[in-house]
Amino acid sequence: MKINNREIQFPLNKIFPKRWSPRSFNGKKLTKTQIMTLFEAARWSPSAFNGQPWKFVYTERGDKNWKRLLNLLIPFNQMWVKNSSLLVFVISNKKFEYNGKSNKTHSFDVGAAWMSVALQASLMGLAAHGMSGINYKKATEVLKIPKNYKLEMAFAVGKKDLKSKLPADFQKMEVQSDRNKVNKFISKGTFVWK
Amino acid sequence: MKINNREIQFPLNKIFPKRWSPRSFNGKKLTKTQIMTLFEAARWSPSAFNGQPWKFVYTERGDKNWKRLLNLLIPFNQMWVKNSSLLVFVISNKKFEYNGKSNKTHSFDVGAAWMSVALQASLMGLAAHGMSGINYKKATEVLKIPKNYKLEMAFAVGKKDLKSKLPADFQKMEVQSDRNKVNKFISKGTFVWK
Numbered sequence: 557m558k559i560n561n562r563e564i565q566f567p568l569n570k571i572f573p574k575r576w577s578p579r580s581f582n583g584k585k586l587t588k589t590q591i592m593t594l595f596e597a598a599r600w601s602p603s604a605f606n607g608q609p610w611k612f613v614y615t616e617r618g619d620k621n622w623k624r625l626l627n628l629l630i631p632f633n634q635m636w637v638k639n640s641s642l643l644v645f646v647i648s649n650k651k652f653e654y655n656g657k658s659n660k661t662h663s664f665d666v667g668a669a670w671m672s673v674a675l676q677a678s679l680m681g682l683a684a685h686g687m688s689g690i691n692y693k694k695a696t697e698v699l700k701i702p703k704n705y706k707l708e709m710a711f712a713v714g715k716k717d718l719k720s721k722l723p724a725d726f727q728k729m730e731v732q733s734d735r736n737k738v739n740k741f742i743s744k745g746t747f748v749w750k
Numbered sequence: 751m752k753i754n755n756r757e758i759q760f761p762l763n764k765i766f767p768k769r770w771s772p773r774s775f776n777g778k779k780l781t782k783t784q785i786m787t788l789f790e791a792a793r794w795s796p797s798a799f800n801g802q803p804w805k806f807v808y809t810e811r812g813d814k815n816w817k818r819l820l821n822l823l824i825p826f827n828q829m830w831v832k833n834s835s836l837l838v839f840v841i842s843n844k845k846f847e848y849n850g851k852s853n854k855t856h857s858f859d860v861g862a863a864w865m866s867v868a869l870q871a872s873l874m875g876l877a878a879h880g881m882s883g884i885n886y887k888k889a890t891e892v893l894k895i896p897k898n899y900k901l902e903m904a905f906a907v908g909k910k911d912l913k914s915k916l917p918a919d920f921q922k923m924e925v926q927s928d929r930n931k932v933n934k935f936i937s938k939g940t941f942v943w944k
Contacts, residue, residue: 566783566790569873571765572866573794589760595936596760599929600767601865604882604903606927611943612936621939647941661882664902667861671795672766674862675869679763688798688855700941708858709798733800735793742789742806745815747841747894749805 561732575678576732577685579636580722581714583617586641590680591616594642594713597676603665607654610669611647613699628695629710633687636726640685640712645699646670648706666708677713686711755926769872770926771879773830774916775908777811780835784874785810788836788907791870797859801848804863805841807893822889823904827881830920834879834906839893840864842900860902871907880905 557564559573591614598610615621617640625643626634637643648666652659659665670686677684687710696707719730743749751758753767785808792804809815811834819837820828831837842860846853853859864880871878881904890901913924937943 562794564790565793566787568787568790568794568870572791572870575794575796577796592932593760593762595932596758596762597766598935599759599932600756600762600769602769602771602868602880604880606929608930608935610935611941613939613941614936615939619938625939661857661861661903663855663857664861664864667855667858668865668868670858671862671865672869674796675866676762676766686796686798702941705941709855735800736802738786738789738793741792741802741804742808744813745807745809745819747805747807747896747899 562734565738571675571679575675576683578683578716578730579685579726580717580719580730581636581640581712582717583639584641584715585616586682586713590682591642593680594673594676597672598669601665601669601672603668604659604661605652607652607659607665609649609659609662610666611649611705612644613647614642614644617641624698628691628698629687630689630691633689636722637712639717640714642713643710644713645695645710646708647701648708650704650706663706663708670709670711673711681715682713683716684711684713756928759932765869765873769869770877772877772910772924773879773920774911774913774924775830775834775906776911777833778835778909779810780876780907784876785836787874788867788870788878791866792863795859795863795866797862798853798855799846801846801853801859803843803853803856804860805843805899806838807841808836808838811835818892822885822892823881824883824885827883830916831906833911834908836907837904838907839889839904840902841895842902844898844900857900857902864903864905867905875909876907877910878905878907
């Protein structure tokens with residue numbers, strides 16, 4: 557079975573293979589409800605002891621923070637994110653809010669919240685594209701992220717535009733990436749990969 | 751709007767608030783296709799440089815590995831996971847497979863894959879319940895997880911059973927947990943929480 561040009565091994569819900577990470581965006585303003593609905597999806601993610609360690613710092617294209625935050629990405633990412641509508645920096649709290657003790661799954665749990673956002677974006681006809689291509693040191697300073705928090709990644713959201721509007725180099729990359737087969741990452745009873 | 755007894759602030763897709771983490775399971779065997787379809791959902795998750803750092807070690811209730819792996823959970827979790835149908839240990843690769851360099855989003859990216867599994871489980875009428883209540887040291891040894899990999903968490907999957915079949919203490923906990931409001935975890939332009 558093929559979904560979105562991806563060869564599926566087992567009959568999963570289409571929302572997963574339909575989601576992908578384009579770089580062509582039309583730059584149009586999102587509604588406040590669209591933006592808040594993305595965060596609402598993050599909200600219902602599971603986390604250890606329901607600690608909800610996620611924090612999101614965001615800016616909309618053209619608002620007073622846009623250029624300052626866009627500049628925290630590596631130049632390669634700036635080139636395409638500038639045409640997205642929303643740029644979000646994803647931060648985790650290393651400690652539990654309710655008792656101040658260290659939370660060993662803080663990054664993992666915030667990764668789960670990010671997945672919810674990415675799927676909700678896709679379900680709304682938008683696309684979210686994650687990035688670790690950030691100047692982490694500068695971004696931590698500029699965003700004023702305290703010591704007990706960790707900048708995890710950033711993502712851009714927008715409505716996909718025509719591939720042909722991208723620069724030639726980016727056009728080649730505008731494809732739905734493939735994945736390893738399931739048997740490459742599952743194992744019964746014991747870790748058996750090298 | 752309420753979905754699954756949860757008060758929704760913004761009109762997200764129902765799959766997110768419908769997913770939750772029960773402890774009552776009927777212990778019935780899952781089909782091979784059900785199990786593989788959970789992993790198929792993980793498969794299509796996004797990850798930095800498409801690194802796909804996730805590995806899953808699993809056991810089915812009653813198979814030869816079941817008791818050995820169940821014993822790696824803290825006693826509290828063993829009490830309810832023993833009635834689930836599938837127990838999965840979630841592991842991340844700290845290095846990129848393609849170049850051996852360290853992957854700074856390995857935990858985060860595997861958290862995204864876990865979220866896909868949890869949603870796919872819910873979409874199939876099953877439930878997945880994540881745990882950090884593991885004896886991490888013992889589990890890393892018993893599962894033979896190499897140094898370059900990290901045990902992130904475990905999760906149990908099964909078909910939900912009647913709450914009344916749970917021990918009294920567990921019945922009180924068998925509720926859909928609430929969440930912080932969206933404005934508690936989003937901020938414009940700069941990190942503004944303490």
